[in-house]
Amino acid sequence: MNTAGAILASAPAALPPWLDFFTFRDTNIRLIFAGCVLLGLTSGVIGCFALLRKRALLGDALAHSALPGVCVAFILTGTKNPVVILAGATISCWIGAITIDLISRYTRVKSESALGMVLSVFFGLGILLLTYIQKSGNAAQAGLDKFLFGQASSMLDRDVWTLAIAGLLMLAAVALAYKEFKLVSFDPGFAFSIGLSTRVIETALATLTVLAVAIGLQAVGVVLMAAMLVTPAASARYWTDNLGKMIILSGAFGAIAGAIGTYISYLGPRMPTGPWMVVAATVVFTVSLLFAPRRGMLAHMLQLRRIRRKTTEENIIRTLYVLGERHNDMTKTSSIATLLEFRSMNTMTAERTLDRLIARGLVQEPAEGMFALTPEGVARGARLTRLHRLWEVYLTRKLELAPDHVHDDAEEIEHIITPELEARLVASLNDPGEDPHAQRIPPALEPGRAI
Amino acid sequence: MSNDLWIILIGSLASAACALVGCFLVLRKQAMMGDAISHSVLPGIVIAFLITQSRAPIPMLIGAGTLGILTAFATNALERHGRLQPDASIGVTFTWLFAVGVILISAFAGHVDLDAECVLYGEIASSPWDVWLIGDTDMGPRAVWILGAITIANLIFVTLGYKQLKLTSFDPEMAAALGINVTLWHYLLMGFVSFTTVGAFESVGAILVVAMLIVPPNTAYLLTDRLSRMLIYSVIIGILSAIGGYWLAWLIDGSIAGAIATVSGALFLFAALFSPTHGVIAGYIARRHALITPD
Structure with missing residues (x-):
């Protein structure tokens, strides 16, 4: 596989390559870097909605189903013009998305089976068409197979411009329809009840996913495009519960993955950009999984x-x-x-x-x-004992449990009861003086004081 | 035997082996695990290749099997301990492993007789020439032996474990209540899926394995309600896809593996429309009938 490194190694460099990269004086580097960062950003943003709608693998299926469209577009027009290829890929993804929907709606086949079947059959058809084109002897076909794994280094001016315009339009669409997308992602039932057409919004979201896949094909390829839609969004989910922040983080993670992927493939002469983008995104994911505050594993x-x-x-x-x-x-x-x-x-x-x-x-x-x-400790012990015995009274009186069945439950709840809950218990039990085992319930030492 | 027949035999064996374990993936709603495993065995294959410098089947099976189980395990761990939703756990795990596999292939391009395209297409067309020699005796194509062994192993697994697989697939709680180790059977199935995947990998490539794993079983699922019949039907449908695929590939001079997947998709479409019990048309007629005939 030819890579960014191989092409760019010939650039005149006074600085060592690892530093020279950051001067961005090479137009090729600028171009590829911009392309990959934009791609990561866009797919990161769009991926959030797919993840929240529990359709994280839809991107995988759609990416694979783009291949026959790319081939048919080439067969019909004979060019690799990015707009033509983008259109072919988009239409093909669309048909894939509709097929998944039709199969899971009208047959008894389960939705994840439908996803897997569309993925593999469309891809098989794409491979069949690709080999057919390759053997048909059309010289212009060379490089068409780069859509499998992507080849960022082969991106031309026009490719990056197409990517940039499509990406910006998609980001604008997300910004404009943010509220609607949010509602449909979290609570489709409510969205429907307030008169939003969930069908239209879901279609719009699916279209954005399709477009994100289509523009990513050239840099990352159909096989790994799924990762750029899932991994940054899954990483962002660990850091926040707020959709707005999640989208920004996910976009940033995608962009970082794009930057690192470009950088590594620039340094390593044989290193492919797309797979390194995926590995970089996974490193970000692992850090998030382990170290994110609150939701992280640590x-x-x-x-x-x-x-x-x-x-x-x-x-x-x-x-x-x-x-x-x-x-x-x-x-x-x-x-x-x-x-x-x-x-x-x-x-x-x-x-x-x-x-x-x-x-x-x-x-x-x-x-x-x-x-x-100590006296301080006695106060603490009195309160814990008070909560324990209050709870025992509650269980026997209100839930009518046998007195010999309530201890274990009280053992757990005594650590949890808040002063507010304590006050409610006291009120509803008429401030009992004894627990079911005829033991004195210690009085609240200083009312309202949480120890 | 002519090369055409060898290729059809290899395709049929791969289809049959995949269909046997694929039925259980489909019934367990784990079709996408097939997709995940078929991608993530790649680094295992490459590492086995780099260590042994050959395509010896045993190291490859060990490498792929390890990675397959690791995928099942990692997906499960992300779900349980990382509290990540199941689809995202699958997506993150297999794309990463596949990317690592592609990077390894690129990094050791000079040393690995595997290229990224072969990973996707497979090399079924050239497999009849890759023969197994014992001394000077030509034992026939290697792929036939490997896939034949895997098919028999899967057949034994499915036959001996029929009751356990059936129960754990349809009613895991009941299976657990009867004392069947549900987790063990899950990982056993994942292990067999991995072995099957790597066996079929060389011939049909990573992604088309997915088609063989889940398309014929889903087609059979539309034709019958009995597990035993579903297994038999899906093997037959798989073999029909292999034969039809070979014919289609010959017709337009394209990839055989791609054509097999395409034909299996066409067969599914046919069953979805015309199945007498679960087809769309049968369903439509039944509804019309119900509307017209007053109860």
Whole structure:
């Protein structure tokens, strides 16, 4: 495969290639760079809607089904003019999209099967036509097979201009119909009920996907175009819940992938641009998957750990409180062994948690290995015990569960109940003084104070 | 045997092997996993090739099988732990692996007797000449042996695992309640899909494998409601597509693999329109009839 690097290596360079790239003095580099960045940007933006409508693989199917259109356009006109090819690809994608829709609507074949069948059969037809053209001896056909994997380095002025104009029109369409697209993506039922024609809007969205695929063919090729529609959008989804921000991020990720792809294929003499764009987009995806705040895997793990720690801490506080309650003496000290009789956890965890609680002034260690709550800790324990017993009362009285069935549930809920919910419980239960096991419910120490 | 017959035999074996496992992909609504696996085995094949410097089938099967299972596993992990929607999980995983495969081919272009186009088209037309020699004995085309072995393996898998595959496909909860390991059978199926894909890969290319995996089974799905018949029908339809495809390719002098996919699509269209039970026309007539005849 010929690549950007091979063609551009002949450019006069005083600077080393890795730096020379950034001067953009080579018109070819400027052109390819602009083309790939624009392509990444556009497909990133359009891909968001496909992703949100749970049709992320539609781009894959449509990209493959562009091939017969490209071939037929060439057979009919005999040229590789980008506008002609774009038109052929668009029409062919369109027929593919309609076929998918017809199959899943009028036969019992499932939609993902319809997607896969259109993808492979259209592609097979395209390959058949392509080989037919190649053997027909038309000299102008050379390079037609570049639509399979794309060849950014073969982009000409007119290709980039076509791409730029189509891309800008598509971005303008998204900006203009933003509200409608948003509604249809999130809540088609509501969109329909307020009088929007969901059919028209869905068709418009499908058309934009088709166009995004068609303009991407030359740089990325039919096989990998799907990635540019899915991967940036999926990455952006990890960073935000806001559609506007997601679109901007996804566009930016696509553009970055385009830039990196061009750069690597410039440096490596045999490196294809399209696949490197996909790899770059996947690296961005992996970073997002792992490190995005809130939705990323690391953030999720940390949050889980925080919740586990808090639960363990509160369990120890409550155990010390209940032990003190039994002896009618909150300064009564207990050993770790005693604590572990009441709580199943390993000794290490208990020791570490106690250290943290001592550091925060909730637990004291008056004698080596003997622990009791500080006054602050007693207040915390009282509140947790209060919530636990209130919940037990609630379950027995309101849900009529047997008293011996309510402990485990209360064990979990005591960590979660908010002061607001506590107030509601107290009100609806008429501020009970005892729990179902006839144990005193500690009073709220300072009403309204969240401990 | 003439080359025409060898090619038709290779195409038929590939179709039959694909149809057997493809039926279960279709029934499990995992048709796109076939697409994903057929793309993502590429780096496995290239790496096996680079290590062994040959097209020896066993390393290739191991490479592709590993990648196939890895794809199934990664897709599942992205869904569960990355909390990504299923279609996007598939899309991200296989496009990346395929891109890596294409990059490897480009980077080692001098050392790899594979090119990116062959990945897409396959080389069924030249496969009769790629014969397997034991000593000086010509054992016939290698592809026949490989695809024959895979077809038999798939046949054994489907026969021995018929009950488990059927239950896990139609009613996973029930299967689990009966003590069948649903996850195990999922990964077993994915493994067999990967092996089949790599076996058919050399002959028909990555994307046309998808056509063989899901088009004949979907056509059969329109003709019958019984799993056993669906399996038999889809194998027959696959073989018909191979024969018809060879004829079409000969007629216009084009890619055989492309023609096989095209014919299988035409057969599907035919079944979709004219199937006596689930065809569009039968459905239309039945509705008309229901409208005209008062109950």
